[in-house]
Amino acid sequence: MEILALEGQSFLDLAIQGGSLEAIFEINPNISITNIPVIGEKYNIAIHDVPIANYYQRHIIEPATALSENDLSIIIPDDGIGAMIIENTFIIR
Template sequence: MRVLSGQSLLDIAVQVDGSVETVFEWALANDKSITDRLTPGEILVAPGSALREKDIANYFYGIQKKLATGITAQNHELIVPDDGIGAMIIGSTFIVS
């Protein structure tokens, strides 16, 4: 399985196996943590899980959909607005008095 930009192990588990339950098997088979950031183009070994939900996996395969729910440089502005306390600078946009 070749990793696409923005994909996580959870995305791949659902896309290939049709179940989030297989994410732990994907992590073990590829010597990763379930929260590791994946590198686009990286090749992952499919664990061949007994927990595979064939109907869901076949659905994603049939419609040729690739799941990629990670925040990328392209979609960061759509998801995380540049306002609020996280974007404030003390003494500049956040005045303490």
């Protein structure tokens, strides 16, 4: 089946829509599974488990597991004690 790559998707996100992560090895022998799919490009995904693939299609489930800019903006970096500021990071009483 053909699947259109969306923003935030990895090849694992595309492969799981075929019912099994095994489908990742059959997408295209010329690409690395760690590459990021080209947004808007169609990829042929082998169907390994028909009931699961049908479930994804019927419920229009299109996983996209990459972190968005919004996700990154709410993550508070933990730079340790070197980044702490007296009266700002903690209060001395």
